[in-house]
Amino acid sequence: MMSSSQTLSNPSLVLQRNEALFAEKSILVAGNIDDQYPIELQKMASSSTFCFNDYRYFEKLQNQLQDSHFTHNYSGKTDGSQFDLLLVYIPKAKPELEYLLANLTPHLKAGAEIVLVGEKKCGIKSVSSLLEAYAEQINMIDSAKHCSVIYAELSKAVKPFVEEKWIKDYQINLNDISLTIRSLPGVFSFGELDKGSELLLNNLPEALNGTALDFGCGAGVLSCYLLKQYPELTLDMVDINAYALASAQLTLAKNDLKANVFASDVFSKVDKQYDVLISNPPFHSGQKTNYEAAETFINQSKNHLKKKGKLIIVANKFLRYEPLLNAAYKTFVEEAADNKFKVLSCKG
Incomplete structure (x- = not known):
């Protein structure tokens, strides 16, 4: 059992009540993993594979897990063997859960168990309905701490996973610049x-x-527009979300543009300074509102901005980033605003 000093999410606390499910089985774990419970799951399972789409938790846990992947598209075990059980922490976006099930169920044995866990506010009824494509019988086997555990056994034929079917394209036409944005489920502004x-x-x-x-960077909207508007720019694009990074690569390729795309928890993998820092900073994490990444970005941004460089961000009007900008830069400019958003800038 994990020590009390290591805080578990409510979904993981409910899973602790059902640990017999995982004992001595080959398990595949994915979804909104946001604590250290995978370490415990690894101990009780005969073998375990973890698919992270959030780089923060992959970065923290990868050295403690025998088989972990930061990926938007799991391709299976190298030896081709399949899993006894799939555990999915239910993500915020239903299309992302649908995508995960389509991607991961081809790696399950016939009759394998499927376990979904998440907070009730994520919409358990609609979540359960997504399992109807895979199972005849779907049951809620536990409910506590405002969370539910859904259980099913794989009893229907599974189609091979084709990533291209899940990509959504949309057009941007703005100020004489045209772009095709390619996006996977779960990416901001899908x-x-x-x-x-x-x-x-x-x-x-x-x-x-x-x-x-x-x-x-999300699906690459800001970066691709910048590359069209300012062709001489050299651009790096970072995000913590595996679906976003894959979408950004797809968008760059579709528009015949080039940039360096990589995973980074804010500046964790960024080791240089820039002439321009630009962002529509994220403030959602899983089911919750979370300003930590945006605050860290602003607080540390000056260390990564060249002298006379420029920081440009857009934010919802209710977000109080001005005090943070004042603390880091002494002054800022509100470049534009409407009834919902504001564009703020600072000079290095």
Whole structure:
């Protein structure tokens, strides 16, 4: 049992009540993993594989897990063997859960167990309905701490996974710049240009040059627009979400653009300074609102901004980033605002 000093999420606490499910089985674990419970699961299972789509937890746990992957598309064990049980921590976006099930069920044995765990507010009824494509019988086997555990056995034929079927394309036409954005489920603003990014792109400086970093790049909207608008820019794109990073690569390729795309927990893998830092900072984590990444980005941004460089962010009006910008830069400029969003900038 995990020590009390290591905080577990409510879904993991409910799983602790059902540990017999995992004993001596080959298990595949994926979804919204956001604590250290995988270490315990590894101890009780005969073998375990963990698929992380959040780089923060992959980075923390990869050295303590025998078989872990930061991936948007799991391709199976190297020896081709299949799993006895699939455990999925239910993600916030239903299309992402649907995608996960399609991607992972081909790696299960016939009759394998499927266990879903998540908070009730994620919509347990609609979640259960997604399992109807895989199982005849679907049951809620536990409910506690505002969470539920859903159980099923794989009894229906599983189709081979084809990633291309899950990619959604949409067009952006803004200020004489046309882009095709390619996006996988679970990526921010899936299938459309969000209003915050649109406000930012409509209020860019006349000239940007040198090197730029797009923090929380998502499907690559800001970066690809910048590369079209300022072809001389050299761009790095970072995100913690595996689906976002894969989508960004797809978007770059579709628009015949080039940038360096990599996973980083804010600046954890960033080791240089830039002329431009640009972001529509994320403030959601799983089912919760979480400002930590955006605050860390602002607080540490000056260390990664060249002298006379420029920080440009867009944020919801209710987010109080101004005190953070004042603390880091002494001053900031509100470049634009509407009834929902604001564009803020600082100079290095």
